[in-house]
Amino acid sequence: MTVTRTASTNWQGDLPSGEGVVTFVSSGIEKTPVSWPARSEKPNGKTSPEELIAAAHSACYSMALSAGLGKAGYTAEDIETQAYVDFKAGTGITGISLNVRASVPGIGADEFAQIAEATKTGCPVSQALQSVPISLDAALR
Known part of the structure; x- marks a missing residue:
């Protein structure tokens, strides 16, 4: 049996100053913000x-x-x-x-x-x- 899980991200703005939100479609867990600084510098409450x-x-x-x-x-x-x-x-x-x-x-x-x-x-x-x-x-x- 194949099971497919789904997540999506909505991104707004350019890479350095933009932000996005990750939505865990399959599980419905809380949406999580994501940004370039969270990825390359400090999380500051966002994921990567x-x-x-x-x-x-x-x-x-x-x-x-x-x-x-x-x-x-x-x-x-x-x-x-x-x-x-x-x-x-x-x-x-x-x-x-x-x-x-x-x-x-x-x-x-x-x-x-x-x-x-x-x-x-x-x-x-x-x-x-x-x-x-x-x-x-x-x-x-």
Whole structure:
């Protein structure tokens, strides 16, 4: 089954001083303002495409890790994934770092590291972003 999610952005003005609003059509979550300064300088209450990618990647990775652990016979009590997406004006997205901490009863550190690394390449968002270097720091709590 294919599921399509939809978001849209309405932009007004030029790049340096213009602003936009991202609408999450599928979920109906709150509209979010976006601007060039939020992307290249300071957020000031606005988001950026890179922050949205970080949100998508952290959620996808957490779910994929939960699935991988489940296939190995484990159930995580807690998985916290932080995604850092680096952006350089004029170049684009230059790298992504995933920082994962998890509580998983009964698993050893080596087995957890193997599953976490396999998840890095198996996560659908990681697959979509494979042209960007992705690093992983995963550890048990």
